[in-house]
Amino acid sequence: MAASMPLCAAPPSHTRLASTRSLLDSAPAISTSQSVFLRGSMIAQRPSVQALKASAAPHKAYRLMVHAAGENRPIMIGLAADSGCGKSTFMRRMIGVFGGSPHPPEGGNPDSNTLLSDMTTVVCLDDYHCLDRFGRKEKGVTALDPKAQDFDLMYEQVKDIRDNKPISKPIYNHVTGLLDPAETVKPPKIMVVEGLHPFYDERVRGLYDFSIYLDISDEVKFAWKIQRDMKERGHSLESIKASIEARRPDFEAYIDPQKKHADVIIQVLPTQLIPDEKEGKVLRVRFIQKEGVEFFKPTYLFDEGSTISWIPCGRKLTCSFPGIKFFYGPDTYFGEEVSVLEMDGQFDKIEELIYVESHLSNTSAKFYGEITQQMLKNSQFPGSNNGTGLFQTIVGLKIREVYESIVQREVPAKV
Numbered sequence: 480m481a482a483s484m485p486l487c488a489a490p491p492s493h494t495r496l497a498s499t500r501s502l503l504d505s506a507p508a509i510s511t512s513q514s515v516f517l518r519g520s521m522i523a524q525r526p527s528v529q530a531l532k533a534s535a536a537p538h539k540a541y542r543l544m545v546h547a548a549g550e551n552r553p554i555m556i557g558l559a560a561d562s563g564c565g566k567s568t569f570m571r572r573m574i575g576v577f578g579g580s581p582h583p584p585e586g587g588n589p590d591s592n593t594l595l596s597d598m599t600t601v602v603c604l605d606d607y608h609c610l611d612r613f614g615r616k617e618k619g620v621t622a623l624d625p626k627a628q629d630f631d632l633m634y635e636q637v638k639d640i641r642d643n644k645p646i647s648k649p650i651y652n653h654v655t656g657l658l659d660p661a662e663t664v665k666p667p668k669i670m671v672v673e674g675l676h677p678f679y680d681e682r683v684r685g686l687y688d689f690s691i692y693l694d695i696s697d698e699v700k701f702a703w704k705i706q707r708d709m710k711e712r713g714h715s716l717e718s719i720k721a722s723i724e725a726r727r728p729d730f731e732a733y734i735d736p737q738k739k740h741a742d743v744i745i746q747v748l749p750t751q752l753i754p755d756e757k758e759g760k761v762l763r764v765r766f767i768q769k770e771g772v773e774f775f776k777p778t779y780l781f782d783e784g785s786t787i788s789w790i791p792c793g794r795k796l797t798c799s800f801p802g803i804k805f806f807y808g809p810d811t812y813f814g815e816e817v818s819v820l821e822m823d824g825q826f827d828k829i830e831e832l833i834y835v836e837s838h839l840s841n842t843s844a845k846f847y848g849e850i851t852q853q854m855l856k857n858s859q860f861p862g863s864n865n866g867t868g869l870f871q872t873i874v875g876l877k878i879r880e881v882y883e884s885i886v887q888r889e890v891p892a893k894v
């Protein structure tokens with residue numbers, strides 16, 4: 480995967496977007512005198528981007544990361560997933576860790592995809608579609624195709640935010656399918672860049688402090704789509720199936736391969752506790768955590784590095800059929816060492832999660848019970864009784880810890 484494939488050369492035919500590129504032509508290159516971390520190891524002088532590309536193992540993201548004590552810049556978080564795979568739900572949980580209620584930019588475009596909160600700003604990479612809905616139709620490409628994204632602009636603007644500079648960013652309007660005039664986004668404390676292609680372009684990939692991929696299996700994706708698009712948006716079962724099928728080749732070619740670049744992957748599969756259960760009601764969720772990621776300590780169960788299978792149901796935990804099963808152990812993922820924490824099944828009572836929490840270590844919670852409190856606070860969100868909610872909450876705490884480590888400023892727990 481590279482950024483060298485043809486990009487949208489000309490403005491899309493139906494665009495209403497005033498070019499923002501001209502504003503960015505003067506964006507400075509990364510200073511060559513900065514020290515950088517290459518997956519955690521400090522090197523004295525930053526080599527050329529070409530040298531970094533050549534030296535990085537193909538499956539490893541390299542990072543152009545400047546870590547001085549108490550850095551004063553936004554912490555950059557990348558979140559990748561296909562559409563309808565729980566990014567918004569995850570964002571709401573993460574924002575809950577930092578406090579504040581998410582809202583679009585005040586007085587701006589009501590169809591903006593940007594979400595602001597006290598400490599966080601979430602930008603959606605759909606805004607970097609350079610082919611609008613009509614342009615894509617004309618050219619016969621899907622929204623997942625890299626040809627429909629402006630990676631140069633994405634790189635320039637993600638980098639500008641990282642360098643503490645405001646950006647004038649396009650808006651992809653999901654109501655009209657057109658590109659709207661640009662909006663200004665100021666550098667926040669924590670910048671989340673979410674969407675289909677946050678790790679596709681290696682230049683953009685190098686800008687994150689922490690990266691997350693939501694890997695939802697086909698069966699579960701289908702069940703969630705039915706829930707949302709059929710029940711809430713009135714689509715037919717056939718049209719949902721057709722849309723999933725139409726997206727599949729490009730999903731497999733361009734979106735799914737990005738998961739190897741993430742620091743953590745939340746993989747959501749049908750349960751193994753009920754044979755042939757494919758409805759996505761009971762889930763097996765695997766939290767795949769890379770080893771050796773700076774400022775990130777993988778969460779473990781009982782004993783770090785051991786392989787453990789745990790069924791907590793019995794006197795301590797109320798479990799109706801099919802119960803709950805945890806697993807923890809070391810593994811490899813695309814050639815890299817990982818720790819996997821897995822939960823299959825669901826809680827009957829969220830408050831009893833405290834018992835599980837007491838057996839987890841390196842959760843980045845600030846006090847005993849913080850995870851359970853967060854889960855109870857967000858109990859109306861989907862996935863609150865299973866591993867999706869649990870692991871998303873832990874990732875929220877991990878993001879807080881990454882922020883605190885880099886900026887060297889404490890964030891009080893929000894209960």
Ligand SMILES: Nc1ncnc2c1ncn2[C@@H]1O[C@H](COP(=O)(O)OP(=O)(O)OP(=O)(O)O)[C@@H](O)[C@H]1O
Nearest residue numbers: 561562563564565566567568703706707861862867
């Ligand atoms: N953990 C979960 N358990 C059950 N259902 C879920 C879970 N997460 C999300 N869903 C369901 O999946 C649908 C899509 O979720 P969400 O809006 O968070 O995804 P998204 O990736 O932001 O979607 P899009 O990119 O299309 O806006 C919703 O109907 C939601 O109820």
Ligand SMILES: O=C(CO)[C@H](O)[C@H](O)COP(=O)(O)O
Nearest residue numbers: 561562605612622653656675
């Ligand atoms: O995958 C998507 C978002 O993650 C959308 O399909 C893509 O952004 C195109 O949007 P629309 O369907 O509204 O034209």
